[in-house]
Amino acid sequence: MEKIVDSDRCRFPTQSTRDPPWLVYTHGKKKIQTFCKLSDSNNNYNNNTAYIKSIPELRGKSIWGCFHGWLVLRDLNNSKMFSLWNIVRSQSLNLPPLPYLPTRIINAQEIPLSGVVLTAPVPNTSTSADCLLVLFFQYYVFWCRPRLRRNARINWVNQTLFFDGELIAVNQSAILNGIIYSLGNVAPTDGPLQICLVSMKMVDGELKILSLQLKPKGSIHNCVRFCMFVLESCGLLYLVSLNLAHRNEFFISGFNVWEFDPHTNQNWVEVKCLNGRAFFLGARWSTWSWGCDSDSTVSSSSSSSSSSSSVGYRKDCLYLALDNHILYSYSLAERSMTPFQTYQNLKTTKISDYYWLYVKPQHYRLAAIQNRKEHNRKTPIYIVEEKVADEETEATESLLISTLPTDMISLISEHLHLFEYRNFRASCKMFRSLVSPLPKTTKKLLPVPILIFFTTDDGQCRMIDPSRDDDSYYCNHLQLPEYPFTVHFCKDGWIVIHDRQLVSLKYLNPLTRVKQDFPLDEDLKISDLKSIGFSANPTSSDCVTVVFDHDYDVGFIHYVQYGDQKWKDCRLDNQVDFFFAGTSSPLYFAGAFYVLGIDGRLGEFKVLGDGQKSWQIYRKPITGIKYLHSYHLVECHGDLLAVFIGRMGTWVEVYKFNLSERKWIKVKSLGNYCLFVSNSSSFSIQPTEAWMRNRIYVPRIKGNRIVFYSLDTCKFHVSGIEDDSLVNLFGTTQPLHCFWFWENCA
Secondary structure, eight states: OOOOOOOOSSSOOOOTTTTTTTEEEEETTTEEEEEEEOOGGGGOOOOOOEEEEEEEEGGTEEEEEEEEEEEEEESSSOOTOEEEEEETTEEEOOOOOOEEEEEEETOOOBBBOEEEEEEEEOOOOOOOOOOOOOOOOEEEEEEEEEOSTTTOOOEEEEEEEEEEEEEEEEEEEETTTTTEEEEEEEOOOTOEEEEEEEEEEEEEEEEEEEEEEOOOOOOOSSSSEEEOOOOEEEEEEEEEEEEEEEEOOOEEEEEEEEEETTTOOOEEOOOOTTTEEEEEESSSSOEEEEOSSSSSSSEEEEOOOOEEEEEEEEEOOOOOOOSSHHHHHHHTTTTTEEEESSOOOOOOOOEEEEEEEOOOOOOOOOHHHHHHHHHHHHHHOOOOOOOOOOHHHHHHHHHHTSSSSSHHHHHHHTTHHHHHHHHHSSSOOOHHHHSSSOOOOOOTTSSOOEEEEOOOOOOOOEOTTTTOSSOOOEOSSSSSOOOOOEEEETTEEEEEEEETTTEEEEEEEEETTEEEEEEOTTSOGGOOOOOOEESOOTTTTTOEEEEEEEEEEEEEEEEEEOOSSSOEEEEOSSSSSOOOSSSOEEETTTTTTEBBTTOEEEEEEEEGGGEEEEEEEOOSSOOOOOSSSSEEEETTTTEEEEEEOOOGSOOOEEEETTTTTEEEEEEEETTTTTOOOOOSSSSOOOOOSGGGGGGEEEEETTTTTEEEEETTEEEEEEETTTTTTEESSSTBEEESSEEOOOOOOO
């Protein structure tokens, strides 16, 4: 945080309708509020400003919603007491206490407050039929009609939510056209728990459910569990799904956004852009902010009595505040996520609550969107063509090609990248005749692994070569599927993908165009795969493919030999010392598969003769660490190495596992080697360039350049930029669907 303002502590900071929401933290015994004005402008995360306040109306209370300029507050000392406060008008309304707090029938525990909604602004005099304050305690609902008239009688009404005889549990809500839309859970008697969208309205003095809509289906990458958010924007309703790739680990695999237009009553439509807006997602409620028409950031400004600064957010981005210390920025267009710190220089770190706060509702501007779309449809596109005779064009091209000496053509081809080499030979017949075809080994054309990541589902990818100083470039010459897929593993030029369209598991080589399906198995949940790898070329007879999985407190190892038509299972029923395999890929080393657990322990799996299996668990090399940012296994110079990266890159440690003594040895230098690590693939090479040695390249970028960790400086750096060290990984971008690609033909 670059600036901390500590003045006029009892006054709410200024916010206009063009400003993005505040990210507010409450902390300390006196319930001090810290209003964070964050900046995502050009990845400059040091321009944030914090305003420290102690507003009397917020002391001893928690905020549960901000609707129409009104805050819904709950007393921290008496959980039955609620109040409303209008920040702009400085009006407050104390509500009568709830008659009781709902409890569970089984254990008599108090049911937590799961959602709040205020349907309209609080009226000044008579009771308004439009204004309704609703408190959701899962299945139970309390509602009242608040009004500001002195001595007005306000009564709480409680009821239970049913629909077709089924109990409906409700949490986060949004209001649109007088109808309340809430995220709900329904547990039918003949099926599992299902996520749904509940629409309800006040009918004859009772809150009635109008309809239930199940969670829309979308192209979801590697999702085991998810969190849902609902919000209203520009007269439309939006559902946002935060997809997690691990049941016991906070590993984000992607987001999905659906749009619903209540005026047309059409089905939910998955969207890939937000029309220049930014969505701000929170645990209690979500909101949104307008962007700009340019390709830069969403700029806004705010001023207070002591300072005036400019902040910005990127358009078509999702901002997620689910952690006390980290704010995540996800770009829908780039499918990448960037974390940054929100209050790193504040003295206190004991946070009790955090939320987005939007004081003044924005103008709808829905007509502006429709007018812009109509203008784009009506605006003609002029294409200027040069009409040249075909004979003249061919003659000109022949003249240009003939002027290149053959020695120069050969010299150019020797300095081309693998994919550029292919394009060079395919450009004309003369180049194809002068340049030799690809040799059997392509290692000299692809000397180091390249980072490949996807922004669409049609197989087009971006690539970054860490050995080159130029920017990333698009490539559609890899023979990748054009249907939605997820890459789970990559080794020696072969990749394992999950075909999300046919729900099948495949392996393919994008260079040789060889591909094949793995056998189908009902016990193998392809959409929930966490860790997969194989021992050798998947087309060789001695190849074994293994999948590590778990279902709550029972672990499974699925494996298949090349040519077999059915997967075999190994059940890990460890009640005392259960092993949760992480999201990083396993490594086949010295005749066994090794995999790291989410706690850093090492698992060893061997397929012995006569159908026998062996499973061993070894202790972790690091103690006292509860959370690992990432962890990877890699073979380097005949040794089994484990790379551990702390939370947001605050520390990095490398260990070698001694197979004979079964113990870990700390590694301080990689010598002439460098490592490339990611969840789906990890490699080690001995680069010819001395400046690449003793480095660990991670799948993160800043701008269009790779981020790496140097064991010489013990810091992160950006490739191609001198003296640009990073204290941690905040402000660096992680493409969520990426992998290191390398055809090791050694």
